[in-house]
Amino acid sequence: MDASAQQGFGEILSHFIGWAYFIAWSASFYPQAILNWRRKSVQGLSMDFIYLNVLGFLCYSIFNLSFYYSPEVQEEYRKRNDGQDNLVRANDVFFAVHALILSSFTLFQTLIYKRDEGQKVSSPTKLLILISTFGASIVFGAAYVGTSQWIDLLYYLSYIKLGISFIKYCPQVYLNYASQSTVGWSIHNILLDFTGGALSIGQLVLDAYISGDWSGISGDPVKFGLGFLSIAFDLVFMTQHFILYRNREDFYAPLSMMENNGEARESKKLLLLPSHKTYLSMQREDARVSRPASMKDLELGFDDSQYSTRH
Structure with a gap:
């Protein structure tokens, strides 16, 4: 050439x-x-x-x-x-x-x-x-x-x-x-x-x-x-x-987005529980509250047995 x-x-x-x-x-x-x-x-x-x-x-x-x-x-x-x-x-x-x-x-x-x-x-x-x-x-x-x-x-x-x-x-x-x-x-x-x-x-x-x-x-x-x-x-x-930073669950993401992505199925259940639902609302309304690293943080110290059907 x-x-x-x-x-x-x-x-x-x-x-x-x-x-x-x-x-x-x-x-x-x-x-x-x-x-x-x-x-x-x-x-x-x-x-x-x-x-x-x-x-x-x-x-x-x-x-x-x-x-x-x-x-x-x-x-x-x-x-x-x-x-x-x-x-x-x-x-x-x-x-x-x-x-x-x-x-x-x-x-x-x-x-x-x-x-x-x-x-x-x-x-x-x-x-x-x-x-x-x-x-x-x-x-x-x-x-x-x-x-x-x-x-x-x-x-x-x-x-x-x-x-x-x-x-x-x-x-x-x-x-x-x-x-x-x-x-x-x-x-x-x-x-x-x-x-x-x-x-x-x-x-x-x-x-x-x-x-x-x-x-x-x-x-x-x-x-x-x-x-x-x-x-x-x-x-x-x-x-x-x-x-x-491999934990990428989006605490602020709308629930519908998490469902569409197939993410945090267990987190979806947590959000439906009374105390978690209230906590999530408080977090989203008050921007001064720090964001947890993941949805797993919400599980710490939480006993969901009190919301069982037998209670």
Whole structure:
């Protein structure tokens, strides 16, 4: 196979990998939204993660849209990278915009579904969002008056996205640790995200190899860094879900959902007993009461013989 044929095959493979990671990463947003809808609750989901996720994908959408559609930005990139074109592809644009829409929808779910009383956006996260927005406004103003280029604003937004991609997962990791559970956090989201991250890095490396320009990786740091960060945190979440916190009975889930899943058949019987029914009602109405690790906790110290038909 000659060099031109190899390059042609590589470009086809890159195109295929690009759409494969787009599908995997895009699909990863649906399991969490579906889980929230089925539970009619966002308990177990970090509010910091949700709000940072929306901000991050807003920055990422602006970055990709500008690099893909703006001739001015494309020319600025070529001047800084020895005439080479940037490596943003159509699937990058579609993914970013789709992710922004789905993450915004998940944020909307937090406004309409049940959550704990203390389940709010933390002050540090509010401050981070404020500082990021203020900084972007300054860089935008500088680009607008001509003291800097538009590509500088886009790189600033890309670094916000990259930083958020690291920070946003930390509250969820801690929340899982504090509750000793991953209930409310979809593992299917993580598995798809892991697949997308690996494919994203693979496409970027393949494109750089085909073009012979490895500066393409440094020229698109957000995509390269995003892939590695997503893989690292996905491994943490998989460890929590499959190894550390394997008890996944959802105390807050509607009874109908447990029945449909075939889960906790014995728990269903417990919920019908008078004292457990009262206790469950109190737990659901008072968000300040801590959630038991599992339904088995309800059995501790409870003697159901007093409710037998002979009593």
